[in-house]
Structures are given as C-alpha cells and as structure tokens.
Amino acid sequence: MVNVLDIKVARDLWSMRLQVLSIALLVAAGVAVFVMSVSNYQALIGAMEAHYRNERFADIFVGMTRAPLSIVDRLREINGIGIVEPRVAEPVRVIREDTNLPISGRVISLPAAGQPLLNRLHLVQGRWPDPLHPEEVIINAAYAEARAVRSGETMEVVLNGRLQGFRVVGTALSPEFIFATRAAVPLPDDRNFVVVWASEDAVASAFDMRGAFNDALMTLAPGAGPQHVLEEVDRLLAPYGGTGAYGRSDQPSHRFLKDELAEQETLSIVMPSVFFGIAAFLLNVVIGRMVEAQRGQIASLKALGFANRTIAFHYFKLVTAIALLGSAIGLVVGRWFAIGVVGSYGAFFRFPSLEAQLEPWLLVAATLVSVGAANLAAASAVYRIAMLAPAEAMRPETPPALHTFSWLQAIGSQRIPLQYVIAARTILGRPVRTLLTTVGIALAIPLILFGLYWFDAIDYMIDVSFGRIERGDAFVTFTEPVSADALYELRAIPGVLEAEVQRVVPVTLRAGHRSYRTSATGLDSGSELKVLRDSALRPIAVPSDGIMLSRTIARQLDLNVGDSVTIEVLEGSRAVREVTVRRISDDILGASVTMERTALNRLMREGSVANVAALRIDPGQSDRLWSRIRSMPKIEASSVKALWFALFNETIGGMVVIGALVLLGFGMLIAIGVVYNSARIALQERAWELASLRIVGLTRREVCAVIVSELALELIVAIPAGLLIGRYLIELIASARASESFQIPAVIDRSSYAIAALLVIGAAIASFITIRRRVDKLDLVAVLKTRD
C-alpha cells in the first residue's frame, strides 16, 4: 500500500506546481549553464588534443636560412630528439582577380610520400597531390571556405618573385594552422591568408632549396626536457642561419589557441561555476522558505507522533523530486545548447572534429550539487521547526523580534498608513529572513550582469583596440625592410591620407634562465596611427631608449623597471644585445614589446628602416589605392581594419555573443524565478493575515500594498547591492583570468546596470500582478475557519 505521506508528497507537488516549476527552472538554469559550458570547454580541449595526437603536432619548431639535408641526421642524433621532419617553408603571395588586396600566405613542401611524419594534414575535401604532377597542391580549408575555392581551381601564386599557377586538388586542416595569423594582424584572417602544401620538388626548385631545407619540425623523445634540446638544435643550426628553435608554447597558432582557450575557460568554467554556485544558494533560500511555510503541517505531523526522521525524509522526497526535475530539465537543455554552441565554435576553432561532450561525472556532479543544496535548505528548515514543541509550532510564527525591540513600536506614526507599518515591522522583525530574501534577489542580478558584461567587454575592446590604439585604417607589410623614406612613396599614393612606418622583428627575450619569444615593435615617437595607452587609456610615450614590456611578459621574465634584459633578434643581423627595461605597460591589447624605432634600428645594426606601415586612407579611393599597392613588389601583405571588424564579429564576437546570450537568458530566468518565489512565498506565509485585512474592510489595493511594499523595500536594498556584487565578481573573474594575448577588461556599461536593474524590477512587477490576482482570489471564508 502506498504510504500516505508519499501521497502527500505527490499532492503537495501538484498543488504547488507553479512554484515547483519555478524552482525547478532555477535549478535547470544553473545546471544547464554549467553542463553546457563545461562540456563545451571539454569539447574544445578534447578536439585540440585529438587533433594534435592524430596529426602528430610537433614539439619543437625551427627555421633557418638554408641547411643541407645531411644536417638532418645530426639533428636526429641530438639526445632527446625523436622524429625530425625537414621541409621548405616560405612566404608567398596569391593574386586573385576578384580582389585588389594582396593575399599573403605560406607555401610548405610535402614529402614525396605525401603525408609528412609530423604536422600531418587532415584532408577535409579532395585528394592528395599526384607526385607526377608538381602543380597539384592542397590548401588550408579555412581559406578555401572563406574564398570559396573548389578542388580543380587554379591559383596564381607568387613564389620567390615569380608567378606560378597551381591546381588545388584538396583542402586540409593542420594542427600548426588552427589559427593562421601573421605579423601586424591581431586576428586570424582566413580570407587573406592561405597555406599552400605543394610537392617538395615544386617548392625546392622555386626557392633554390634542392638538397636543402629551411624549416624543421621535431618531436621530443619520451621523457626528454625541451630546454637542452632547444639549445643543442640552436647550436647545430647556427651556421645555417637558424632563427632559434622554440617549443609549442611559442608556436603562433598554439599560443593563440591557448589564449583563446583561457578566455573560454573564463566563459565556460569560471563564470558558469560562480553562476551555478549562486543558483544553488538561491535554491537553498527558496526551498528553505517553502518548507518554512509548511510549519503548521510539520507541527501537525509531529503532534500526530511522526518522528523527526520520518518528517525530514518526507521533505527530502519533496525537495529531491523538485531538484531532480530541475536537474533533468537542465541536463537536457544544457546538452541541447551545448550542441548548438559547439556548432558555432566550428567557424573559429578549426578542428577535424568538434563535438559537445557530456561526461558522466558532469551529470552526476550537477545533479548532486542541486539535490544537495535543496536538501540542505530543507533539512535546516525542518530541523528548526522540529525543535519546537508541536503546540508552539502549530501557532503561526510571531515575528520574534517584535517585543524585544521597542524601536519597532516606534516605527508606527499617526501619519503613516498602517499597511506600511505592517510591512516595515515584518521586514525588520524577521531580520534573518529579510536578509536571505534580499541577498537572494541581489545575487540574481550578477547572473544577468554576467551575460551583459560580455557585450560591454567586446564593445570596449573594439573601441580600445581599433579606435584608440590602432588608429590606422590599414596595414601593409613589406617583404623585407625598406628605407623609412618609403613613407613618402606611400604618402604619394592617391587615397593615402597619412602613413607611418614601424619596424616589427621576431625576438627572444632572455632574463636569467627564463625566455620569451615574441615580436618587438619599433615605433616612431609621436606616432599617431598607433598610440600606446595605459589601462586608464591615457596615451603613453615610447621610451627614447631601452624597452617597454607589457606586464605579462615582465612577470614571466621576472623583470622590473631598471632591470636589464637580453634581446636576441631572430632575423637579419641576429643581434644579441642587453637593453634596459624603461617601462612596464598594461596589457590592454595583450603582450607586447615596444621600442623607439630608431633605437631598434640601431640595436639591429641597420639604417633607418621599417617593414610595416600603418595607413589612414580615404575610403572613396580605396579601390585605386589597393590596386596601386598590389603592384608594388615589396609589399607582402596588407590588412584593412574594416575587414577586421567583420572578422571579429564573425569569429570571436559571434562566439562570445552566443555564449553570453545563453548566460543572459538563464540569468534572467533565475532572477525572475527568485523574485517570483519571494513574492509567492511571502504571500503564502501571509495569506491568513491578508485575508483578515480584507475581512475588516481593507480593499484589495490596500491589502496588496502591504506585501508589495515589503517586496519593494527589499528590492530597494537588493538592486544596488546586487549591482555592486556583480561588479565585484566580474572584476574578480577578469583579473584572475587575464591571458597573454587578450585581457578582457572588467568594463560594465551604465546601460547594463540599468538593464539588469530593470529586468529585476520587471520581474517584480510581474510578480506583483500575480500577487494581486492571488489577493483577488483569497478565500475569506476559509480563513475564518482556521488559524493558519
């Protein structure tokens, strides 16, 4: 026979169904955000690891001017080295009829056998080139998609100054070009960067590399440390123009990917965990009050002789049912969102396979947290009530503080309508409950702010990076350093309004045993198209001598202002110099190393040269301008800011926006649920009192005023508190998660505060309307028959 208490569980759930549903949705939102985000993050990590493993991503990378293939055996002999893959890799340009913009790229030789040993290709479409047809090539899938290049198409590639036609036979993904970035462009630009894998024959003959190589990939033998190997490789390749071997952490695509994953970790792990934690707390508050509202029933059960244990178990079943319902909804919805959101990553993270994962532990953890939080609240409420003598518990709870605080009596004034006195005394007479409700509503606000914050952060970053720091409209990169006088040539091009040159060189900074591979930018003092700024966005001058480092690099190298650092230039003269750190800057745009251009020129023992130019252009003349620039042989690449915006919005922007929208949606759901529940439970607890007021002749409006003014008072405190808590949490998360290439600042726009506050107020108004409807339906007669 079914236990009568179990029947009560079922009936209670049914009779409180709206409230049950709103609590379940609160749980569901927490669980969904958590499950979705964590499984997405795991999907990214899993996909990266699988790609690296399956395509045998190298551990060590090195470039050089030219080395004979006989060196390869000597490389293999180095202790700690596993596989060595020599190849030829060179910059190229691609000419297309449909664009004036020069498209830059890299050509990489494929061994005669086809698939290389390391950094293998994952063929997305088409086939491998036929060794008998050296004109057949594979290109990177990202470019192929961005430019809609199909197998069988020919492409015009400038190799070593000579135009050559290739036929595309396949597209592929490579672990070294998950993000295909190039100097001076802060974002991967798939439309204007191409990787061409061509036969060894074709590449070697074009670059005069027969019997030689200029690039090598290596794996570490199991258990080998990289430091020793890097040193040995550098020593061996020094006579051949080695540019310094480096590990994965300095490989551009990997470094960018790692930073992106760090951002994703904030969006996917840190914020959702805080979100879920808050949701669990709110569940605790809501369930606690729900059980307390059943005080009379608990007392009656006790009076009838039920043991505390039995009563507690009864409520365990009730709240567990609610938490399980919520978890189930959350898991299904979270999984569903995970699949959708992971789909949106595909355009940005180029992995052979990227699928939302749902690991069993995640399922169990999410469910346990929600069931645990719900039961903790229920148990403490049941315990509090069970500790009372049944007779006492059967009476409604008198605000305990009422007769101990005489100042509560003083609140009453002849002028204040008594409805408001009731509200004020109820709030102040039950400080703990008021505090919990207020904190509950307050904590719902950060959940909304978490979502809105990302939009503000993106706007801010775009404004700062593209509006205040990089103020040019476009960049051009030269194939080799040119005299700074090239500036006049550029300025003479019709449509160029302003031009400034920069010197950008790959360097390794060394301080003691620490090193950091990056590029150093030489800027002319007084430069206006690139303005360095501190975190308050005040312009800062380039030091006239010495070097300026951003904070993350300074921290990694353990450097302070005044310290000296070794700078090894990785091209040209390969100068190695000691320079003094003159300033440590904020990482607004990620890690950077900056010097005065002529100081950098002197350090490199070169004349006044530059290899990058920033331009301000007249948009009306851009077609003519670009066709002119394309015809300049020394210009390797160019990039237009307007395209970055589009790119940014399509990639990082689009991805973050989806995540933020999901976060925002669930945050709002929780906020509404908490406010509604607070109102609903307040009404439930006070139904008797409110009905009494109605009976003695107060109108519905006057009766509503009691409960509405209580909630309004709580909101007045909760909203500003919630906004402050939100700001604090976001600052905390942002400062904890600053990554090297991008730091997402803790900026929250005023409109976001307003939106968060208005959403909560809106939820409150909706709750007030339900309260009003409930007050309309109060059963006045029933109230007379019972004391509670």
Added chain:
Amino acid sequence: MESSAKQPFAPVFVARGLTKVYGAGDSRVVALKDVDLDIRQGEFIILLGPSGSGKSTLLNILGGLDAPTSGTATWRDHELTGASDEQLTTYRREHVGFVFQFYNLIPSLTVEENVRLVAQIASNPMTPAEALELVGLSHRAGHFPSQLSGGEQQRVAVARAIVKRPDILLCDEPTGALDVDTGRLVLAAIAKVNAELNTTTAVITHNSAIAGMAHRVLRLSGGRIVKEEPNPRRIRAEDVTW
C-alpha cells in the same frame, strides 16, 4: 445588562429564500436551505446550532463575505446578493464589524494600531482609545497581540470591530477558543456595545448557555432555521455559566 435595553423595531436585515450550496455532483453540500429571516435595528440575536447547521454560512452572507446560491439578502437599501466585490468591501468597511473565533489580529501591529487600522478607513469612527476603553483594554494599547492572553486578544478584536461604530456586529464563536471567565469578559464587551451604541448584533455559538443574553435565539439545523425563540428575560454576561 437587563432586558430593558432599547427595543428593536424596523427590520434592517431581510433575507428571503437564502440557499447556499457548496460543490457540485457527489461532493455537493447544501449549507443553507431556503432560509427567511428578519433582523431588527439594535437587536441582539444568537444563532445556535450544531456544526454544519449553516449558522456560519448565514453569518458570512449577512456580513458580505459570501454570496448565496439563490435567494435574496438586503441590508437596509443594500442588496447583498449579486453585489460586486467592491460593493461588498465598501459594505463591510462602512457598516459591518466582525469578531472571529481566532481573533484574526495582525501580529505586527500593536493593540492600538490594530484598532486604528480599521479607524483609518472608516468614515465616522470613534478614537481607538475610546474603543479600547469600551472593552477595558486601555492599559494594553502599546502591546503586540502575542503579548496578550486569548481573552484580551478577543477583546481587542471586539474593539477593532466597534471602532468604526458599525451598524452590525457579527461574531462567529467569539468565545470558542476561550475559558469561561475570559469568555464572559468578551461577551460583556459585546453586550455593552449592543446596548450603548444600539448596534445590531448577531452572535454564533454552539454554547446554548449564552442564548440567555439575546433578544432572540435562532436555532439552526441542517441548513434551516428550525426554531425561533424570543427571550423576554435576558441575563447579563456575568451570569452566563457553562
């Protein structure tokens, strides 16, 4: 209080064919069946009857808390049947004072404030102090309900009911939760209001000992008035025993 209280004259309440049915189908319960009733100005009526006899239902309809299924009920020129919620609220607010078995005081308001709550919405109230004086609780004005005994709380409820100078005082088991001595104090307060303010008063009880205080006793059973007994020799509240 003697039977020399002001004699009732014109009927102020007129009920004809009042029927109240709760629920439908198998769960249908007939609470009132075709009840006719006249109550005169200033009259003190006691409704006696076992549980379920329909006395509370009748009182609730008279007080504008419930609507009959059929029949009519009028108070002076107010048609109570078919009145809107707003009209009933106004009726209660302006004319009716209630006293209930469970006092129904607002716990977060002091004694004086509970009384003032009603005074502030009435058109011609006495002062809360006067009302409390009438029930002998002036000295408790600043206390919260939880600091009072049951009898005192019920007297506060009486004070709250009369502060507006109601035309009708409706009391549902006012002594139901009280002991004899406390009950007497409450009854005395009700009788005093009836006598001094000429307030038409209806009291529900299933304690027939109280019946001696009324001008008229109505006995209900099975939803009908089965017996109507005028009481020419009224006794004082102090003399009620049970």
